[in-house]
Amino acid sequence: MEAEDAHGAQQAAELPPGRRMRRIKLSDQVAEELRRWIARDNLGPKDRLPPEKVLMQHFGCSKGTIREALKALEVEGLLVMQSGANGGPEIQATTTETVIQQMRQYFHFQQLDFEDVYELRKKLEVMLAENVVGKLTEDHFRRLQANIDTCIQAMRDDDREAGRVVEVQFHDILAEACDNPILDLMCRFLNVMVRDLVLRRTDSLREHSAFGQQNIDAHIELIEALRREDRDAVSAAMGRHMHCAECSMKELDATFHLDLLSRQ
Ligand SMILES: [Zn+2]
Numbered sequence: 001m002e003a004e005d006a007h008g009a010q011q012a013a014e015l016p017p018g019r020r021m022r023r024i025k026l027s028d029q030v031a032e033e034l035r036r037w038i039a040r041d042n043l044g045p046k047d048r049l050p051p052e053k054v055l056m057q058h059f060g061c062s063k064g065t066i067r068e069a070l071k072a073l074e075v076e077g078l079l080v081m082q083s084g085a086n087g088g089p090e091i092q093a094t095t096t097e098t099v100i101q102q103m104r105q106y107f108h109f110q111q112l113d114f115e116d117v118y119e120l121r122k123k124l125e126v127m128l129a130e131n132v133v134g135k136l137t138e139d140h141f142r143r144l145q146a147n148i149d150t151c152i153q154a155m156r157d158d159d160r161e162a163g164r165v166v167e168v169q170f171h172d173i174l175a176e177a178c179d180n181p182i183l184d185l186m187c188r189f190l191n192v193m194v195r196d197l198v199l200r201r202t203d204s205l206r207e208h209s210a211f212g213q214q215n216i217d218a219h220i221e222l223i224e225a226l227r228r229e230d231r232d233a234v235s236a237a238m239g240r241h242m243h244c245a246e247c248s249m250k251e252l253d254a255t256f257h258l259d260l261l262s263r264q
Pocket residue numbers: 167168170171215218219241
C-alpha cells in the first residue's frame with residue numbers, strides 16, 4: 001500500500017502544469033469548419049456556400065449561431081452576403097484594399113516613421129522595377145506617359161494634393177505588371193502609406209517644386225530605360241529615385257499621421 005501511495009504521488013508530480021481548458025464559442029467552431037470546407041473543396045471566388053437553413057441542419061445550430069459565423073467570415077473578407085432570391089454566402093478573394101486596411105490598423109499601434117517606410121521602399125521598388133522589365137504592355141506605357149503629363153499639369157497648377165496622388169499612381173501602374181504577388185502587395189502598401197499618411201510640414205514652394213520636378217525627371221528616365229528593357233539602367237534609375245525621394249521627405253520635414261485607423 002505504501003509503495004502504491006508513493007507511486008501515485010510520483011505520477012501526480014509528473015503531470016504537466018495545470019492549464020485552464022478554453023471553451024470555444026460555437027460560432028467560432030462553425031466559422032473554422034467553413035474555412036476548412038472552402039479550402040478542402042478548393043472553392044474559389046463566386047462559389048456559393050449552402051443557404052442558412054442547410055447550414056443550420058448540417059451543423060445542428062441555431063440561425064443566430066450560423067449568422068454569427070457567416071458574419072465573422074464576411075468581416076474577414078472571405079465571404080460576401082448576396083441579397084435577393086438567389087442570395088446567400090458567396091466566397092470572395094480577400095482584396096488588396098482589405099489587407100492594406102488591416103496592415104494600417106496594425107501599424108497604428110506601432111511607432112512607425114517614414115524612414116522605416118523608405119528603408120523598405122528603397123529596396124522593394126528597385127526589385128519591382130527589375131521584375132517588370134519586359135513585362136509592360138503598350139497600354140501600361142500609354143498610362144505611364146499620361147501619368148507624367150498629369151503630374152506636370154498638377155505642378156503647373158501648384159496642386160500638391162493632386163501631385164502627390166498622381167506620383168504614387170505611377171508606381172501602382174508599375175506594380176500591375178509585377179508577377180510576384182508578395183512584392184506587388186508590399187509595394188502597393190508602401191505606396192498607400194506614402195500617399196495617404198505622410199504629412200509634409202514644410203510648406204516652402206521652392207522645396208515642393210524641386211520635389212515635384214525631381215519625381216517627373218525620374219519617371220521620364222524610368223520609362224526610357226523600361227522601353228529599352230535595360231534592366232541595369234532601370235534598377236539604377238529607381239534606386240536613385242527612391243534615394244532622392246527619401247532625402248526630399250527629410251527636407252520637407254515629413255512625418256506620419258497619428259491616425260492610421262480612419263479610412264480615406
Ligand atoms: Zn515616383
